[in-house]
Amino acid sequence: MLDAIFYKKLNSTQDTAKKLASDGRRNFAVVADSQMKARGRFGRKWHSGKGGLWASIAVAPSDMEHVQYLTFAAATSVANALKKCCNLDVKIKWPNDVHYNGLKICGILTEGAFGKESFAVVGIGLNVNQKKFSVDIKKTATSIKKITGKEHDIKKILDSVLKNFNRYCILYKSRNYSKILYDWKKYCDTIGKEVKAISSGKKISERKIISGKAVGIDEDLNLIIMSCNKKIALTEGDVSVRY
């Protein structure tokens, strides 16, 4: 099982989990009521005041080449927990977003340390009881409270997420990647959609956009799109996808 370590306030649960993992600890989750310097993919700001579930899980990856399966496992764990605890049907947008009616309710960030003492830290940011969001995300974000109109028990949802994730860790360690992908696909709504992939350049002028139809996922979890009759594999670390 995964032990959970609770804090009131941290800069980022990712950083605290990494610190503990670099001291040799594994199979635990760092959880905070609020974070002051949380980040998303590409170092983007992640809003995480009180009312959300902010957690980072440190695991010893058996196979760094397949570490991206942990992102998929976390998104699937959240989607399943939301159905169980809140009767909410959410969708996963490749590679790391959980959304409801097109609004982002959860993001996943997987970071790793490679080398002799390798570990992976899987960060989960889930909006639970927030009533409103700041101006920069209010058109794109939602919370369980906003959807259902009532408060939910963050600890209960966390327990369900950790239980699910622990099951996926066992599959990951036994290299049963196809089962992880199979479950993830049940929630994913990206395949079959027309998408725009935006490359992750810092300046807008450096970003390129490719449009096409998402037709599948390969075994490295790249998104395959058909664009101008050509198959293109999009890598998680390079692009943001928009519907």
Ligand code: ATP
């Ligand atoms: P994609 O995942 O396709 O790249 P994205 O815009 O969701 O698209 P991410 O890097 O995954 O980008 O997520 C970070 C973004 O999430 C931030 O730039 C911000 O717009 C948004 N965001 C920040 N905090 C929250 C939050 N608590 N809830 C929902 N969205 C948030």
Ligand code: BTN
């Ligand atoms: C994204 O959508 O880009 C990923 C967002 C990940 C946010 C979580 S909140 C817990 C953990 N701590 C962080 O600083 N980030 C992740």
